[in-house]
Every structure is written in structure tokens, then in C-alpha cells.
Amino acid sequence: MHKLPLHQVESGMKLAQDVILDDGRILLLKGFIIKPRYLQKLEAYKIPFVFVEEERIAIEEISEERVYSDAFNNIKTVMESIRIDQNVNIDTLKQTVNEMVHHILNDDMVFMALTGIRDIDNYTFLHCVDVCIYSVVTAKALHMRDEEIQELAMAAILHDIGKCKVPLDILNKPGKLTNDEFDVMKRHTLSGMDIVNQLPGLSKKIAKIVCQHHEKWDGSGYPVGLKNYDIDLGARIVSIADVYDALTANRVYRKRYMPHEAAEYLMAQNESQFDPNIMKTFIDSIAVYPQDSVVLLNTGEIARVLPSRGVLSMRPRVSVITRRNGPPVFEPYEIDLRKNPTVFVVDIIS
Template sequence: MIKQIRSEQLLPGMYIHDLNCGWLDHPFMSNAFFVRDQATCDKILGLGIREVYIDTIKGADVWAAPSQSEVNAELDRRLQEIAQKQPEKPVVVELKDEAARARRLHGEANKLARLVLDDVRLGQPVRIERIEPLVDSMVDSVFRHQDALLPMARLKNLDDYTFEHSVGVAALLIAFGRAMKLPKEAIQELAMGGLLHDIGKAHVPEAILNKPAKLTDDEFAKMQSHVAESLRLVEGVSGVGPIARQVIAEHHERFDGSGYPKRLAGKDISLYGQMAAIVDVYDAITSDKVYNRGMPPTQALKKLLEWSKHHFDPQLVQTFIRAIGIYPTGALVRLESNRMGVVVEQNEGKLLEPVVRVFYHAGQHHYVPPEVVDLAKVQDRIASCESYEKWKIDPHQWLPA
């Protein structure tokens, strides 16, 4: 049986089924392994990992610990509760009018993010005048219809993860800021911080960034040094304001003080740093990397809820979920009718009933004529959030454009 235990309950002889944290938050070769000594237990505690999942068939048990299914049932209940709160739907234009424009903008953003990283690698300064117009365009697009740009941010090339992740974080921060009703000027700074938050990774060797094995302590420290390096690279750069700097400085801090580089806790972390931490983790764990496959968006949102007991402000996590939806735009979903499709648009006040473009039948394993289905107007409901890779479906072909 798979059970969730507190990390301080972990003992040698147990088998960790899931370290229950992001891939970049630990130096181990895998998220699952047999615990052979107390030093490993101490290291997990030192990393700020509060809870892990153990496999009681492969290792020692903890009596009375909740099962994974019990934990998931509670997280599902909390998602349902969040869905009952009526969010505003920030739509100015129709999705069809914004989709093609958002796709072009996403391509331009990825090209520019690559150029910025290449400049830094060559010792060139950050040229903020090239980035500001892009930030303005991204903010305007999300304000017109966020369901056009956000699914584009899910499309990443394994070899280009670092800068494409920055574009995804920027887009999500814009939607988050809009849901928080922040001033547009603050949202523009948030987006700027998102684009630049990992710029210091330009000085982290590719062999460390993409290492498909356990990191040494020195390699892990080098990976974490990207925060200080990012701040150094924007020092003295006009146009990178205080909000953007807080995003860069604090996106790896955690609410319980277990993050880095300063181990800030609670309200010592700025609002913008807390928002960036949530978005950074969400985009990271939903993205494919050379050493790990991303999880479906709804599963990732449940992880954010689970981790909000320690690492994030629970109210901010709930606001983020309402901002992007229980089944975020771009998610592959399976309906109770066994039909499958991609979520193309959220329905105001009905987060469990988005608009889905149906194109596949899971039971019969074949494509069907594409059909746009508004779940708020039919009896069919979403049964699960699925993986594109599992079904060998190309997301590029079905996302809004």
C-alpha cells in the first residue's frame, strides 16, 4: 500500500514511493528509492521535504498513516470546494480572434528569451529595451483572453526548456496577477520578473541542468546559485523594477522557511515572491524534461494544494487555481462518455465545466470528427485529466490556433 507519512517518521528500511517534491528541489537520482541509512533521512529533512509517500510492500510500514487514495480523495474534495467560488472571467475578445495572435506572440517570446540567454552566456548585458515591448504584448493578450496564450506556454521543446519555462512563468504570472486584481503596472513587472527569473542558469553548466542522474552536493549548490547569479545580472539594469527583482530573488523561497537562498518564511517573503514560487513550481512539474515527464495539469494543481500545508500560502494557491481553472486550458481530458479532447476555454463560474474540443474515443482507440463541446450545456462531465504522451497525441495539433 502507498501511504503518506511525515518526513520525521521516515526510517532506514522504508521504501520511498515518491519524494513528493519537484525534480529541481532534491539532488537524488530518482523520486523513488530504498532508504538504507539515517543520513538519507536527515538529508530529506534538511531539504525541507515535509511529507513523503512510502510503499509498505517494498519496505517498512507506519501504522495509521493515511493512504495515497485517502489523501487524493481529500484533495479532490478541496478542488470541488474551490470550484464553487465564482471567479471573474477576464474576456475582452472572442477566443478565435486572439488565438492566432497569441500563437505568434508565443513564438516571438521564445525567440527573444533564447536571445537574452545567449547574450548573457557571451558576457553581454541584459538589454531590457528589447524585452519591454514583448512584456506589454503578453500582458495585453492575457487581458484580452487568457485562454489564448496560456495553453501556448505548455508547448516546450526538451532542448529549450530553460528559456521556454521562463516564458511560461511570465504568462502564468500575468493571469495570476489579473486574478489578484493587481494594477497593470505591477503585472507588467511580474511578467518581466518571470522572463528573467532563471537568467542566472545561463552560467550553470548544461551538464548540471540536464543531468539525468543524482547531483553531487557541489552540483546541487551550483544549481541553487542561479538565484544570486540572476540578481547579479540585473543589478543596475534600468527597467527591472523592485517587483521583478522580488520575483527573481524569492521564487525558490518557501512559506515554512525551507526554501533558498535566504530561507525566508511567511510574510518575510513578498507577495510577488510567493506568487512566483507557486507559478514556478506549477510550470516546472507540468513540463517534460530530459530526465522526467511532466504531470497532467489537474494533478499538478492537487500537488500545489497538498504542498500548501507547508510551502505556499493556501489562499494564494486557491486564487491561482481559480485563475487558470481546475482543468486548465490546454489540458487533455477524458469525459465520462469515454471521449477525449483538449480544454480550449474556461466557463465563467463553472470551473468543472469548461469548453472542450473533442477528437478521440478512448474506449475505441481511434480519432473522431473534432467537435467543440461546452460541458456547461451537456450532460457529459470530465472523468479525468490525461497525459498526451500516454495516448501518443500531439498537443500542437489540438491547442487553440
């Protein structure tokens, strides 16, 4: 076993001890093989060192991880350039987004385990990528045409581009916004449309979806208050993906919802905020708890999620691998959360 400072830790190394945060939360478990996204996580939480085993596992570069991080880096560059009024080239972002669409059209679960990386500093950009993934998965389930899906994917990743024009003190304000500040914030829909219209190579349709992503099914949204089918189909999809992903993130002003709670929230907003058919397709298509995520249960048991999707994935079957306190688990055992209503997920470890 070695104690290694973070800058010497590499993909393929095996953790010899749990990585635990100062507040007692478990970040990664003993036995996990380090992947690029775990490195990002360790950096985000400023972990100074970890203990690793002698043995190393050769892991191939997983192509979806590369595409995901390309998408993240590209949208970050675009948004940062627009904030400082620099010229941007949208072509690289377009290529990566098309690559992402291509992967999802082949296998809609391919990026599911990568969504929900919750790095507070990079939240804005990770959120854009996740909204794009959820929107494409839903569009595929709705049997939209490939070209329409590509257009929707660009709109989804750019949906909050107008926030680059919102002053940072309002954008990052930890507390509740005043009415005036909220009015400024709401303008991100219209400025987003203007920005998209000025970027070469993006269609009017993309600008329209960006503009309408806060419209609500019952007409109570903004900027116009459009209702039902007057809202573009793409905007009806993006708005669901946006709210779901935003709820599952920790923000400065509130603790995050667990994914099953976010899904329950969406279902409770049926017919008011969201198009009921698309909401149903969304819930049926995503994996609320993706396969192989590691979760902490209210019983103190730590478990790996077994494959499922849709409503079933809100209360999946899990395989218990260890306990936080108490006796060790020698043989993993299964719990079906649907058959055990008193057991539920209280935290996501990875």
C-alpha cells in the same frame, strides 16, 4: 491528398492523416488545420513528412501567437547572450512583455491555450514565458496595479536568468544532483539578482523577486529561508507559477504530471510551500485544461475540452471526437469529467 516533406508544410493546410509518433502517441489529428505552433511541434519531434488535404484554409496571423513567439525568441536571445558574457539589450524583451501584459489585462485567457508547448530542446525558454503568463493572470486576479504587474512580468520571465551562470554539466545533468551540485544550482537565485542589478532599466524590485523565487511559505526555501509575508508578493506568485509549469513538463529524469495532477500537487502543498491565498487565486484563475485542447482519456476516447476555468477546469466537460481504437465516433458526444470520476485525462494531444 498529398504527402509533403515538412519544409513544404505551411499554416492553413489541413491534415489528411493523424500524425503518430514512433512510440504510438498521437501528435496531431486528421482534420487539424496547421497553425504555426503545430509546425514548431512537428519540427521538434522531427516528423519527416505529413499527409495534407487539397483544400487550404486562410488563417489570419493570430496576434497572440506572434507575441508568444516574440517573447520566446527574446528571452532566448537574452539568456544565450548572458551565458557567453555578451552585452544584452533588454528593451525588446521589455516591449514584448508589456505587450503580453496588455493582452492579458484585456482577456486573461488569451494565452492560456499556448502555455504548455512541450518542446524538450527549448524547455528553458518556453518555461520562462509560461511562468510569466501564469504570474500575470494571477496578479490580475489579485487586482494588482498595472505598473506592478509589468514589473512582476519582467521578474517572472527573468526568474531563472541566474541559471545562465550554472555550469551546463550541472544544469543539464539527467540524474539527481549531489549535495554540492545542488548548492551550485541554488546559487542561481543570487546570481540572478546580480545579473538583474547590472542590466540597465530594471528595478530593484525585479531583482528582489528573482532572488526570492525559491523561498517557501514555511521558511524551508532558499537562498535565505524567508517566511510568510517576508517573502515579496511577486516572488510568492512566481514560485507557484514556476512549480506548476515545471511539473507539467517532461524532463529527462521524470515523466510529466498531467495538469490536473500538478494542480492537485499545488493544493496539497498549501501552507507549506505556498501562500494559501495566492495558491487559491492561482488555481481559480488559470484554465488547467484550456478550451479546445485535445486530450486522450483513459477510456481511449479523444476529446476536445469545453470552456471552463479554475477548479472546474481540473475535471472539465469534454466533447469526444474520435477513439484511438474501436469504432469511429460519428456524432461528437459530451462527457462531464466531474460527474464521471472513473474517466480522466491521460495525455494531451494538442
